[in-house]
Amino acid sequence: MTLRLPDSGAAVMPDGRRVAPSALRNADAIRDLLKRVAPSQGRALELASGTGQHVAALAQALPGLDWHPTDRDGANMASISAWAASAGAPNIRPPQVLDAGVPGWGAAWHPVGLVLVVNLLHLVSEGVARTLIAEAAQALAPGGMLAVYGPFLRGGVATSDGDAAFDGSLRAQDPAIGYKDFADVQGWMAQAGLDPRAPEAMPANNLMLLADRRKT
Numbered sequence: 597m598t599l600r601l602p603d604s605g606a607a608v609m610p611d612g613r614r615v616a617p618s619a620l621r622n623a624d625a626i627r628d629l630l631k632r633v634a635p636s637q638g639r640a641l642e643l644a645s646g647t648g649q650h651v652a653a654l655a656q657a658l659p660g661l662d663w664h665p666t667d668r669d670g671a672n673m674a675s676i677s678a679w680a681a682s683a684g685a686p687n688i689r690p691p692q693v694l695d696a697g698v699p700g701w702g703a704a705w706h707p708v709g710l711v712l713v714v715n716l717l718h719l720v721s722e723g724v725a726r727t728l729i730a731e732a733a734q735a736l737a738p739g740g741m742l743a744v745y746g747p748f749l750r751g752g753v754a755t756s757d758g759d760a761a762f763d764g765s766l767r768a769q770d771p772a773i774g775y776k777d778f779a780d781v782q783g784w785m786a787q788a789g790l791d792p793r794a795p796e797a798m799p800a801n802n803l804m805l806l807a808d809r810r811k812t
Contacts, residue, residue, distance in 0.1 A: 599770070600765070602617070611682065612674050612677075612678040613648070613649075613675055613679050613682060614648075616646060619647060619649040620649070623649060623650060626650065626714065626745055627653055627657045629796055629798070630654060630658060630743065631657055631658060633743075633796075634661070634741060635709040635710055637660040638661060638709025638710070639661070639664060639710075640658070640661040640664065640708065640709065640710040641732075641735060642663065642664065642712045642714075643694070643696040643711065643728065644668070644713060645665035645667045645691060646667060646672060647672070648665060648691070649679055650712075650714055651665040651680065652683035652685070654712075655687050659687055660687075661687065661709070664708075665680070667691065667694070668695040672691070673691045696727075696732070697724035698727070699727055699731065706737065707736065707740065708735050708740060709736075709739075710743065711735055711741075712743050712745075713745065716728075716744075716746065718774060719766070719773055720773060721772040722772075722776070722780075725781070725784070729790075730784075733788035733789050738811040739809060740809045741806060741807070741808055741809075742807045743804060743805070744804070744805045745802060747763075747775055747801065748776060748777060748778035748781065750778060756801050759775065778795055782805060786807075790809055791808045791809075791810060792805065792806070793806040793807065793808070
């Protein structure tokens with residue numbers, strides 16, 4: 597099933613880079629936060645890289661990390677590669693197809709210092725979200741960090757009329773998906789053996805949920 601999303605039909609540049617408006621809006625805030633809290637060195641795994649805009653920007657801003665973009669859709673590999681080429685960053689590895697909602701991938705990626713997920717959890721079911729978090733925990737090195745960005749409910753309630761409308765639109769297309777409550781997500785992180793931090797407020801009512809893998 598193909599969802600109707602605000603970024604559907606993203607513009608395509610002559611070199612093959614797709615441009616998602618949401619990534620243009622949130623890239624700077626995500627970059628600035630990760631520069632403050634992310635590990636300075638090691639491997640960084642991005643799940644659901646989409647167009648590739650974020651990994652291109654983050655690889656330049658965090659040059660000590662070795663970035664590994666992935667996506668479940670093989671059709672996105674060309675755009676991710678084009679963005680990586682445009683960034684000229686030597687620390688971006690070739691993109692790989694990875695369905696993070698399928699059990700079993702985490703151990704194969706261990707150890708990584710950072711797992712980043714941007715604007716995905718509201719587009720998948722609770723079961724897929726919980727699997728993703730559990731597998732990400734397995735992929736993390738001791739002391740590594742999981743960073744999950746996106747729109748979330750607070751106490752089961754959307755924080756704006758726009759969020760409520762978007763959540764309703766998603767659920768109308770697929771009743772299994774929609775906004776997750778941030779407290780539930782933090783609970784799934786804890787169940788996976790991670791230590792959630794306090795949520796980081798982001799622009800447009802979004803949050804970055806951070807959790808650390810215990811060192812022992």
